[in-house]
Amino acid sequence: xxxxxxxxxxxxxxxxxxxxxxxxxxxxxxxxxxxxxxxxxxxxxxxxxxxxxxxxxxxxxxxxxxxxxxxxxxxxxxxxxxxxxxxxxxxxxxxxxxxxxxxxxxxxxxxxxxxxxxxxxxxxxxxxxxxxxxxxxxxxxxxxxxxxxxxxxxxxxxxxxxxxxxxxxxxxxxxxxxxxxxxxxxxxxxxxxxxxxxxxxxxxxxxxxxxxxxxxxxxxxxxxxxxxxxxxxxxxxxxxxxxxxxxxxxxxxxxxxxxxxxxxxxxxxxxxxxxxxxxxxxxxxxxxxxxxxxxxxxxxxxxxxxxxxxxxxxxxxxxxxxxxxxxxxxxxxxxxxxxxxxxxxxxxxxxxxxxxxxxxxxxxxxxxxxxxxxxxxxxxxxxxxxxxxx
Amino acid sequence: xxxxxxxxxxxxxxxxxxxxxxxxxxxxxxxxxxxxxxxxxxxxxxxxxxxxxxxxxxxxxxxxxxxxxxxxxxxxxxxxxxxxxxxxxxxxxxxxxxxxxxxxxxxxxxxxxxxxxxxxxxxxxxxxxxxxxxxxxxxxxxxxxxxxxxxxxxxxxxxxxxxxxxxxxxxxxxx
Numbered sequence: 084x085x086x087x088x089x090x091x092x093x094x095x096x097x098x099x100x101x102x103x104x105x106x107x108x109x110x111x112x113x114x115x116x117x118x119x120x121x122x123x124x125x126x127x128x129x130x131x132x133x134x135x136x137x138x139x140x141x142x143x144x145x146x147x148x149x150x151x152x153x154x155x156x157x158x159x160x161x162x163x164x165x166x167x168x169x170x171x172x173x174x175x176x177x178x179x180x181x182x183x184x185x186x187x188x189x190x191x192x193x194x195x196x197x198x199x200x201x202x203x204x205x206x207x208x209x210x211x212x213x214x215x216x217x218x219x220x221x222x223x224x225x226x227x228x229x230x231x232x233x234x235x236x237x238x239x240x241x242x243x244x245x246x247x248x249x250x251x252x253x254x255x256x257x258x259x260x261x262x263x264x265x266x267x268x269x270x271x272x273x274x275x276x277x278x279x280x281x282x283x284x285x286x287x288x289x290x291x292x293x294x295x296x297x298x299x300x301x302x303x304x305x306x307x308x309x310x311x312x313x314x315x316x317x318x319x320x321x322x323x324x325x326x327x328x329x330x331x332x333x334x335x336x337x338x339x340x341x342x343x344x345x346x347x348x349x350x351x352x353x354x355x356x357x358x359x360x361x362x363x364x365x366x367x368x369x370x371x372x373x374x375x376x377x378x379x380x381x382x383x384x385x386x387x388x389x390x391x392x393x394x395x396x397x398x399x400x401x402x403x404x405x406x407x408x409x410x411x412x413x414x415x416x417x418x419x420x421x422x423x424x425x426x427x428x429x430x431x432x433x434x435x436x437x438x439x440x441x442x443x444x445x446x447x448x449x450x451x452x453x454x455x456x457x458x459x460x461x462x463x464x465x466x467x468x469x470x471x472x473x
Numbered sequence: 474x475x476x477x478x479x480x481x482x483x484x485x486x487x488x489x490x491x492x493x494x495x496x497x498x499x500x501x502x503x504x505x506x507x508x509x510x511x512x513x514x515x516x517x518x519x520x521x522x523x524x525x526x527x528x529x530x531x532x533x534x535x536x537x538x539x540x541x542x543x544x545x546x547x548x549x550x551x552x553x554x555x556x557x558x559x560x561x562x563x564x565x566x567x568x569x570x571x572x573x574x575x576x577x578x579x580x581x582x583x584x585x586x587x588x589x590x591x592x593x594x595x596x597x598x599x600x601x602x603x604x605x606x607x608x609x610x611x612x613x614x615x616x617x618x619x620x621x622x623x624x625x626x627x628x629x630x631x632x633x634x635x636x637x638x639x640x641x642x643x644x645x646x647x648x
Contacts, residue, residue, distance in 0.1 A: 247530075363602075365602060366600065366602050366603075369600035369602075370600070372490070372600075373490075373492055373600065376490065376492055377492065377493075377494075462493075462600075462618045462619070463493060463617070463618070463619075463639050465492070465493075466493050466494070466639060467639070467640070470640075
């Protein structure tokens with residue numbers, strides 16, 4: 084029983100997403116916990132995502148006992164934390180008492196004679212699969228732990244050769260986890276966990292060549308909320324394939340004038356949607372300069388569309404243009420993308436999220452897409468695009 | 474005198490960009506530590522220039538491949554240059570080249586770190602922010618800016634034959 088009033092905080096505030104998430108069937112779950120009786124009067128925090136919506140719930144443990152009740156759509160990756168600090172830091176990360184698991188509809192039982200970290204979790208099918216995958220990871224984890232200890236010893240003694248060898252072996256161990264996951268997905272097409280692992284590796288733009296992999300999941304898995312979201316991404320990729328008419332947009336330039344894509348008809352358009360300051364941002368801006376030089380005699384308008392992070396002032400756009408040397412048509416769609424995903428009509432039409440930005444297309448003078456899903460870190464992209472324009 | 478220096482400077486402006494398709498006639502000022510010095514590109518030759526550094530493990534890992542290709546093609550009008558970049562420690566570079574003599578049977582040059590002529594004339598204009606990177610020059614033109622693993626025997630044969638394109642080279646290297 085919860086002795087504190089449940090504090091459910093929905094961190095995503097966009098009603099549209101909530102409505103669409105709620106439209107999928109929701110089933111009850113109950114989590115019954117029994118940890119060490121010494122954990123008494125301490126806060127237990129539960130965090131998970133219900134069909135993409137972040138949820139926090141908390142209660143107080145009585146002699147180690149606690150209960151949570153809630154509604155769930157797709158099975159959800161969850162975490163319980165015992166007496167969590169206000170903020171996780173590098174200093175306190177090792178002392179955190181947390182346990183990750185999967186919530187399926189029905190009853191989940193968490194038991195331990197100590198804290199949450201060593202608890203046994205018994206629940207539904209997804210949790211059983213999660214535990215099975217965890218067991219498959221165990222030998223790799225053990226080797227990684229011992230290699231970490233060895234690297235620390237080699238570092239102390241200045242043995243760089245042995246340290247490099249240990250690091251190489253560490254990379255090989257990490258590569259094994261990818262193999263474990265791909266085997267798991269192949270052998271368990273009816274497991275929601277398989278889909279969850281697969282989608283975590285495909286967070287950005289989904290290329291159509293991945294569709295056959297997705298089709299291998301069972302119909303029930305493809306029919307989940309997550310499965311339908313992935314299918315929608317494939318459908319969008321088809322709409323943005325070469326030969327399709329590029330969706331129109333109307334956005335403001337640096338002088339505040341509205342510019343539509345359709346008003347540029349008669350010229351080729353290279354349009355790049357971006358947020359600033361990601362890793363390798365300088366290489367990205369340099370490559371845009373290269374593309375601009377490669378297309379300058381090709382009747383092409385270069386357009387960059389700026390998306391902001393929530394904590395940035397709007398004036399940051401002008402600063403970004405200046406230091407990035409974007410000496411072409413600059414438009415903005417500030418607020419068009421946020422943590423919830425695509426918000427504005429432009430972002431939705433082009434499938435833009437923080438995971439898919441930056442994203443660019445080359446559009447022909449007739450308004451039809453010449454190339455999409457461009458590899459913006461490819462040094463030769465400008466030359467390749469120049470060849471596409473007749 | 475001051476006027477003479479200024480006018481000399483005016484005649485040799487720093488290169489702003491080095492893109493694929495651009496003309497390139499001269500090699501930046503570097504110290505040649507092994508093999509033959511190159512100051513001007515011979516338009517009848519093909520140049521494969523690999524940027525590397527002693528601290529760059531992927532660069533060193535790529536050297537046996539570069540060496541094997543160089544051994545095979547160096548008598549067919551192809552000049553292979555291992556251009557050390559992004560480091561100032563000249564003795565360290567000399568020691569490395571001496572210790573790995575057999576793995577480096579091609580021309581080797583030391584370019585220097587920040588502010589060096591190679592950095593100003595090549596690294597910055599070509600937007601090199603990570604190595605290894607390999608440049609292919611033929612007929613005084615930059616044909617390709619790529620990575621050393623893309624320089625394969627069929628690609629060099631294509632360069633010699635004279636029907637090189639980046640698209641075809643990428644397909645050949647992928648096979």
